[in-house]
Amino acid sequence: MDQQSKVAVIGAGVMGEALIAALISSGVKPDHITISEKREDRAQELISKYSIKAAALNANISDADALLLVVKPQDMASVLEEIKGSINPKAVGITFAAGKTISFISNRLGTSNPVVRVMPNTPTLVGEGMAAASMGAGVTAEQREFVLGFLGATGKVIEVKEELQDAVTATSGSGPAYFFAFVEAMVAGAKELGLSEQDATTLTIQTIVGAAKLLDESGKSATTLRENVTSPNGTTAAALASFENEKMKSIVAKAMKAARDRSQELA
Numbered sequence: 001m002d003q004q005s006k007v008a009v010i011g012a013g014v015m016g017e018a019l020i021a022a023l024i025s026s027g028v029k030p031d032h033i034t035i036s037e038k039r040e041d042r043a044q045e046l047i048s049k050y051s052i053k054a055a056a057l058n059a060n061i062s063d064a065d066a067l068l069l070v071v072k073p074q075d076m077a078s079v080l081e082e083i084k085g086s087i088n089p090k091a092v093g094i095t096f097a098a099g100k101t102i103s104f105i106s107n108r109l110g111t112s113n114p115v116v117r118v119m120p121n122t123p124t125l126v127g128e129g130m131a132a133a134s135m136g137a138g139v140t141a142e143q144r145e146f147v148l149g150f151l152g153a154t155g156k157v158i159e160v161k162e163e164l165q166d167a168v169t170a171t172s173g174s175g176p177a178y179f180f181a182f183v184e185a186m187v188a189g190a191k192e193l194g195l196s197e198q199d200a201t202t203l204t205i206q207t208i209v210g211a212a213k214l215l216d217e218s219g220k221s222a223t224t225l226r227e228n229v230t231s232p233n234g235t236t237a238a239a240l241a242s243f244e245n246e247k248m249k250s251i252v253a254k255a256m257k258a259a260r261d262r263s264q265e266l267a
């Protein structure tokens with residue numbers, strides 16, 4: 001597989017679009033990408049935005065070398081039923097759905113197509129994605145390289161054992177939403193302290209962007225960077241003591257376990 005490969009994306013919602021952007025960034029030709037999307041207006045929007053091609057719902061995908069399965073977990077079984085008779089026997093199936101296992105995909109397809117399971121995240125859309133991939137049986141070196149290559153084109157990618165995918169989902173898959181929720185809470189907190197919505201939003205967003213950049217570029221740990229902000233007996237110490245009183249670490253750990261458990265249920 002290479003940049004001449006043909007790719008079919010089934011389900012072009014939020015994550016499907018981010019993956020189309022990743023494919024194009026990695027050098028796959030837009031006219032080698034076919035999307036199959038239930039919502040006609042959404043399909044048209046993406047076709048004009050990325051100059052890709054449309055397929056009738058789950059038809060015309062027989063020449064694809066890679067099939068990106070990006071529908072909701074609840075829709076996966078019916079999609080696999082629809083496509084199983086019309087896929088190239090050598091194509092690699094790549095599932096992005098939370099919870100859905102490689103064996104679920106293989107069993108429902110009933111073919112010997114190799115399958116890769118990936119947990120991506122939405123910052124892929126802006127070139128800062130985080131993805132974890134697990135290779136199923138029979139995935140060739142070329143197919144592995146293709147998957148890691150296009151995911152790596154718009155962010156970072158690691159390989160994990162499939163049994164860790166639910167933990168990955170709870171960390172980087174759902175993770176962006178945790179930070180967005182934190183931003184919402186900080187904006188609300190700043191407004192309670194008297195700031196306008198606009199100023200509260202500017203102050204909070206630039207703070208999270210700056211903190212993320214510092215984490216990424218300074219080479220220092222989160223612990224060191226936190227300590228650098230925290231003057232003895234100062235304002236940050238007062239805020240962090242309040243977090244500790246409210247057991248923030250245990251709140252976060254509990255939320256992540258809930259996400260992990262939900263991922264296991266979706267299997």
Ligand SMILES: NC(=O)C1=CN([C@@H]2O[C@H](COP(=O)(O)OP(=O)(O)OC[C@H]3O[C@@H](n4cnc5c(N)ncnc54)[C@H](OP(=O)(O)O)[C@@H]3O)[C@@H](O)[C@H]2O)C=CC1
Nearest residue numbers: 011013014015036037038070071072073075096097098120
């Ligand atoms: N959003 C995220 O942050 C992440 C999502 N994922 C996974 O990615 C997958 C997609 O999520 P997301 O993009 O958020 O969901 P969306 O609902 O935005 O996208 C899924 C799209 O697939 C369409 N669809 C449903 N059935 C079919 C079908 N039979 N053929 C073609 N298209 C179909 C849906 O249409 P309709 O709405 O009409 O049903 C929808 O437009 C999920 O499995 C999720 O677990 C993984 C990591 C992160």
Ligand SMILES: O=C(O)[C@@H]1CCC=N1
Nearest residue numbers: 097098169173174175
């Ligand atoms: O919420 C979900 O189920 C999906 C998987 C990870 C992020 N969004």
